[in-house]
Amino acid sequence: MSESRLPGWKDLTLGLAILEPMSARNNLTGSWRSERPVWDHTKCIKCGVCQMYCPEACISQDADGYFQADMDYCKGCGICSRECWTQCITMQQEEV
Amino acid sequence: MAKAAPQSLRKGIEVSISMAEAAMQANVDVVAAYPITPQTHIVEHLSELVADGRLDAEFVPVESEHSAMSACCGSSASGARTYTATSSQGLALMHEILYIASALRLPIVMAVANRALSGPISIWNDHGDIMAERDTGWIQVFVENGQEAYDMTFHAFRVAEDHGVLLPYMINFDGFILSHVIEPIVYWSQELVDQYIGLYEPMLRLDTKNPITMGPVGIPDIYLETRKAHDFVLRESKATIVKAWDEMEKLVGRRYRPxxxxxxxxxxxxxxxxxxxxxxxxxxxxxxxxxxxxxxxxxxxxxxxxxxxxxxxxxxxxxxxxxxxxxxxxxxxxxxxxxxxxxxxxxxxxxxxxxxxxxxxxxxxxxxxxxxxxxxxxxxxxxxxxxxxxxxxxxxx
Amino acid sequence: MIEPFNVYAARLLPSQELFAQGHRACQGCGPALALRYLLKALGPETIVANATGCMEIISSSWPETAWGVPWIHVAFENAAAVASGVEAGSKALRRKGRIPDKKPTVVAIAGDGGTFDIGLQALSGALERGHDFIYLCYDNEAYMNTGIQRSSGTPFGAATTTSPAGSKSFGQKTWKKDLAAIGVAHHIPYVATASIAYPFDFVEKVKKAAAVEGPALIHVFAPCPTGWRTPSNLTVRLARLAVQTGMFPLYEVENGKYHMSVDLPFLKPLDDYLKPQGRYRHLTKDVIAVLKKGIDQRYNEILEKCEANHE
Missing domain, CATH: 3.40.50.920 (Rossmann fold)
Incomplete structure (x- = not known):
């Protein structure tokens, strides 16, 4: 956060309470990632195990029923890939 | 509101009992307390008042003073008017949580029957306990007699819950030499109490309709500003404190100054x-x-x-x-x-x-x-x- | 092996997410997954009192919060006491007609250090007083937030930064405290162990805990790749192996009656669980044998309690 956007002491909320629920979404943890999950739709059985076990709650289902990770948040832990029943998710190195 | 006639009733009563009854008249919602000499008569009497149905409150008989102040934080954060009392080692055990109660801006009212700190263990009066809590960010008042101890309980709720203040308030009264003596105390009528303190309207509370996060991590970018804001509001509370004493003087005729x-x-x-x-x-x-x-x-x-x-x-x-x-x-x-x-x-x-x-x-x-x-x-x-x-x-x- | 549920049952978990993306937990964090399931089970009518620890730090770094429900953090050792106050305050205000008469579920959350060690007194007090709340202990088996120091939840043989392995030490010399038994000893209506590898079981247990009148204690096993020195993708797999090897049996105790949640026809080899973990890498066969004996004994004790219940 840049210095200029930080509030002064007069502008703080009561007791420093955070008033906007789930505002952690402003924090894009996708930048932590060194590997990304890639789904092979030919093997996917659309079971949703990947979504269920994601500690970031960043996997969603698209209109066709396939799953995808939100790269804004995916930290690349690889749990989805490890837990996938059909091994349809591979972790691929992020290229800079 | 028309000024109520200052109905009053003079009672010969133990100071601790009068303070508990002041808390009852203030219609507290939650009392969380742990027994320690010489504070015990306050919480014993409050638990009796709850048991007899004279006070509609939750009495939480916690397992330590640390939990007493912690439960008070939870209760106050839920929006409930919250009262407790302690002394000496109990106050010391609360130490950590006292700072947090004030930083969270929770208007808890606490009576402290001042007593020496161990060691050696001493149940008798001095101000060693409270001086260790000087910098906890609470409003701290010392009373001289039973009437003042009783009156100040109302003042405490009135000031602590003021939206320009919202800080916890400690009423210091000397253990035994004040807590256990019987004095003639002029009681306020319930109408006067209601007129003076009304109901607690929290500015923020733990409410599922408005899910806020209380007590977040104060990163270095903001910790300093929170300390400044806390210091400022505590200093500025003096005006509210004096104004509330002025109003008390109008209501009951007794004058208190800093x-x-x-x-x-x-x-x-x-x-x-x-x-x-x-x-x-x-x-x-x-x-x-x-x-x-x-x-x-x-x-x-x-x-x-x-x-x-x-x-x-x-x-x-x-x-x-x-x-x-x-x-x-x-x-x-x-x-x-x-x-x-x-x-x-x-x-x-x-x-x-x-x-x-x-x-x-x-x-x-x-x-x-x-x-x-x-x-x-x-x-x-x-x-x-x-x-x-x-x-x-x-x-x- | 996965849970005996229909493959498509993954979608049957409540869809609402109340623990937001963008939290700062490490990659592959088990406890973060536990919180996600917890809030799925409870929904928005929930108030959380969180002890100091990993989950507090990673979810509430000002100015952002991961929480979609009202949440308070006061200190480390007092989550149960803060929850007691929230429950009492809410109860008094509802009774006095100051707020709508709709009872929220109050949950205290703490790690193993905040529960087994420093928070045990406050927990015992709150259970004994009978507050209507859930106490959730997420157990990652050490003080991870401060740098992987041992707690009384750290298992026998595990190396931590304060129970290191060395020429005269095989790591943690003491056995994991039996938290569930401590809960049961308070004669509360509901105690359960759970695991992030078994989300349906966990969610059902949280729902049961919310439904009972009075206190409920849930001890959820949640691996920490950082502290256990394991690859981040093994979190769920290790949690599952902990159950399958008997390291962490899943059971519930309803009004004192034990019931095994996942029946295992046989225990998997303990090595399957130990080998991938850096914290056990130093263990000799002899120490593993002692560990195995102790784990089996504890597992059989639970089995006996469950069987006694069925007789």
């Missing part, structure tokens, strides 16, 4: 006291005045926020100030009150010398003659005697 003076006109020296010993000190001043000595008394009622201006106004014209501490700052400058007084006066061009006494430690009696003796020693400094080091009054060699 600093009280007694026979200071023409006094060359003043003694300075805090809490229940002040009445003994007044008796000593009366006797010395009758003997023709130019002696007066200053009493501190409001300890936090510290009333710098009022204090200076009260002491600026005397030559020497004899500060009577009820606590020893071991290995330090003597007494914590004297240290603060000296700090408050240091930058003034015109200021009295300060003689330091530490008296009434761990329940040691402080008699009228002791105050007379302290006043005479202070007067001797005004007459040119060298400034003595701080004195532990009555200590045996």
């Amino acid at each position: 600093i009280e003076t007694y026979k200071t006109d023409g006094a060359r020296i003043l003694l300075l006291t805090m809490g229940g010993v002040s009445e003994t000190a007044m008796t000593a001043v009366d006797a010395l005045r009758e003997a023709g000595l130019p002696v007066g008394l200053v009493r501190i009622r409001l300890w936090r926020p510290f009333p710098f201006e009022e204090l200076y106004e009260a002491v600026k014209d005397c030559e020497v100030l004899g500060v009577v501490d009820r606590c020893l700052s071991t290995g330090g400058p003597g007494g914590p009150v004297a240290s603060e007084i000296k700090g408050a006066l240091y930058h003034k061009d015109k200021r009295p010398k300060v003689v330091e006494f530490i008296a009434g430690i761990g329940g040691r009696d402080v008699r009228v003659e002791d105050f007379q003796d302290m006043a005479k020693k202070t007067l001797s400094v005004a007459d040119g005697a060298p400034l003595p080091p701080f004195e532990l009054v009555g200590v045996r060699e």
